[in-house]
Amino acid sequence: MTARKICHNGTYKNESEPIIRAGNKSYRYGDGFFETLKVWKGAILFETYHQKRIEKSLDILQYARPAHFSITPIFSQVIQLCEKNGCVHAARVRLSFSHGNGGLFDGDDQLQYIIEAWPLEPANNHFNENGLVTGFFREIKKSCDSYANIKSASALLYTVAANYSRLHQWNDCIIWNQRENICETIIANLFWIKDNRIYTPALTEGCVDGVMRSFLIDQIGTVTETPCRTEDLLGADEVFLTNAIRGIRWVKSIEEVNYKGNLSRELHQQYIQSLF
Structure with missing residues (x-):
């Protein structure tokens, strides 16, 4: 070989x-x-x-x-x-x-x-029909400066969070910033949907300046960038994650809260599946 x-x-x-x-x-x-x-x-x-x-x-x-x-x-x-x-x-x-x-x-x-x-694998281009199982990582909080927007080689927060996620048998876990707001997940940016409106944490909240995040904001045109409180996320109708490799992935549950995936699937078909 x-x-x-x-x-x-x-x-x-x-x-x-x-x-x-x-x-x-x-x-x-x-x-x-x-x-x-x-x-x-x-x-x-x-x-x-x-x-x-x-x-x-x-x-x-x-x-x-x-x-x-x-x-x-x-x-x-x-x-x-x-x-x-x-x-x-x-x-x-x-x-x-x-x-x-x-x-x-x-x-x-x-x-x-x-x-x-x-x-x-081509399966990475497909919508995840089974949904992701996630939860909150509470031990380390991310900063909210411009350096937090970089995909930094200094990744201790993410490696510790990944170990925590494996321990709980989650697919990913949600990270808070130092303001006690939702920031992102270990390997993805986060979006939530409420009453058919789409939201995502602003870059000033310390999330990585994701390529797929930027692409969707440009393509959809109506995404609101705003701080995300824990109650906003737990009260959402849908939650999905994005990154350059997997596109859009629907979140089925965050700890004890379950979500639908209808609009997430439509967004994937319109903006991701069409690329392939």
Whole structure:
């Protein structure tokens, strides 16, 4: 069996090869961020949205960029890597950026990146008819600053929440911010529906600036971005989650509260299923 490849700063290597130094700032301090991309039939879905978010993340983190830096060649390497790994028809890709090697007050500050690619089952394009079972994660609260909108390599909150979710046999769990409002889930942005109106937490509430979130807000045109109190969510008619890989996923229950999925299914058919 051919060894799976990764791409490190434009060079393709076997994934088993060591590629980062012990002084890598993303490894040492979580000083990095990543994009999760979906490749379908040889193209990156929502490429413009991903490019915009990468550039925004670089600006917020004040990362030094090489002269004439462009994300376009990196996106080309994403497709090339998928071809090498035999998954160019349907793939999940992680594109990770870090800010070089060194300590907190010194270092080379050289932008580095790693691309990983895995086959993606077509079932990820379908609506989840059985619904998700979820609950609340109460132990760690997320901040509400602009850094919270980045898909940060510093992911302790999410790894602890994922362990908590597995312990309770949930599919995902809901995260609060420091204002005691609903923020997002471990791997998705959150929307709720009440009286046929669609809502989602505002970016100022600390949620990740999700690509699928942005796409749906642009496409639907009537989504209200607002703080989400616990009672808003528990009193909703429907709840659904979004991310770039799975599109829209209907939430069947949050702990003891059950939800319908009719409008969530319609939204999936209109805005997600039509892509495939």
